[in-house]
Amino acid sequence: MRILLVDDEFGFVEALAERLLLRGFRPVVALDASQALRALEAESFDAMVLDLRLPDGSGADVLRHARRHCPAMAVHMLTGHGTDQDRELCMGLGAVSFINKPVSVEKLALLLRGEEEKA
Secondary structure: OEEEEEOOOHHHHHHHHHHHHHOOOEEEEEOOHHHHHHHHHHOOOOEEEEOOEEOOEEHHHHHHHHHHHOOOOEEEEEEOOOOHHHHHHHHHHOOOEEEEOOOOHHHHHHHHHOOOOOO
């Protein structure tokens, strides 16, 4: 399963990519909205794990783009700063889950495989 991981915390996203790789996923890392949009244009992904706050834009804007251009891709929002309003916005835009950090890699892997109830 090809996964796009979008988060500006380099150490966090690299560690997450390594752990998902060990669980059979094929992760690609983007550190900001611009990199995420370029990756979405260049490749296809089964799912995206997307931070809400990025240094050059909003995860919600990346989510909007993904819904228009990759409607079959599952988008999981993962944030350390989300509010109830952020959750409502992202779920309304088509995210399949809204997860607060920290999250266990096991739970995230289950969500990505569709084996865990959406948060």
